[in-house]
Amino acid sequence: MGLDRRSFLKSCAVVTATAITPATTARAADDKRVLPPEAIGLLYDSTLCIGCKACVVACKKANDLAPDTHYVGDGLYDAPDGLNEHTKTVIQLHKTDDEMSFVKKQCMHCVDPACVNACMIGALKKEADTGLVWWRSDRCVGCRYCQVACPFQVPKFEWTKRVPKIVKCELCRHRLAKGGQPACSEVCPRQAVIFGKTKELLATARARVESDPARYNPEIYGDTELGATQCLYLAGKDVSFAELGFHHSQEEAVPLTQRTVQHGVYQGFVAPAALYVALAFVMFRNRQPATGPEQNEKGE
Ligand code: SF4
Ligand code: SF4
Ligand code: SF4
Known part of the structure; x- marks a missing residue:
């Protein structure tokens, strides 16, 4: 037949x-990738942030980034409205008739980073011990796969430079190497962003939620989302993470x-x-x- x-x-x-x-x-x-043994990151608590943007200014200074100027009245004002090739962190505002909340954006230092997975020649590297994700200028060929792959739209390409770089938060590793801490957490007057070991930051976040459930959204963004991230977020009780611009809630990492x-x-x-x-x-x-x-x- x-x-x-x-x-x-x-x-x-x-x-x-x-x-x-x-x-x-x-x-x-x-x-499935797990949190590295000495994983470090940031905990941002939007209920504490007052939107002063000291963290944004300190980040630029510490990382030698040019101002991102907007014309305001008679002069120029350094006021980035999103991450770009001059801006590794930004403060944004979520506002409705009933509520208002700031949110800080920077690289999440994912446990299983899509940028690292997408880079075919290893120009993005996740440290085995601390888990911080950084970019290697000696390897990058400028394909920008990392920029497309990142679910948080973090890596930015210097389009106007003859020898362009990929710009993203590297947890101020140059400051960590000298025994310091990230510039953003160092200057925050409200400790709305703090630096530390991710496990300890997670414990701190859980303790805050448990001790004041009337203040906080019970979720901790980054605990499980997209395979977990080393930078974690707390939001106010009536604020969803989607409203703060975090639209991914699935637990499986993109690279997985x-x-x-x-x-x-x-x-x-x-x-x-x-x-x-x-x-x-x-x-x-x-x-x-x-x-x-x-x-x-x-x-x-
Ligand atoms: S947030 Fe984006 S750039 Fe940062 S580690 Fe994750 S995938 Fe990479
Ligand atoms: S850790 Fe450093 S590079 Fe990252 S947002 Fe904070 S100041 Fe900027
Ligand atoms: S420095 Fe602290 S309080 Fe000021 S905008 Fe940044 S995170 Fe918020």
């Missing part, structure tokens, strides 16, 4: 799916999904082999001389 093209392709799809599914499940468990699919597809090379066989079959079919109803009236 012959096998027609549709049946054959269907069989290939079944073989591929059968090969991928168990491998996918196994890999998902194997590949990508690795799972890639590893599943190439596991044992069954799926590519099935695809090649299917393509060969289609080519073979298309090369058969036309017969029967496909002949014209003259029999040509």
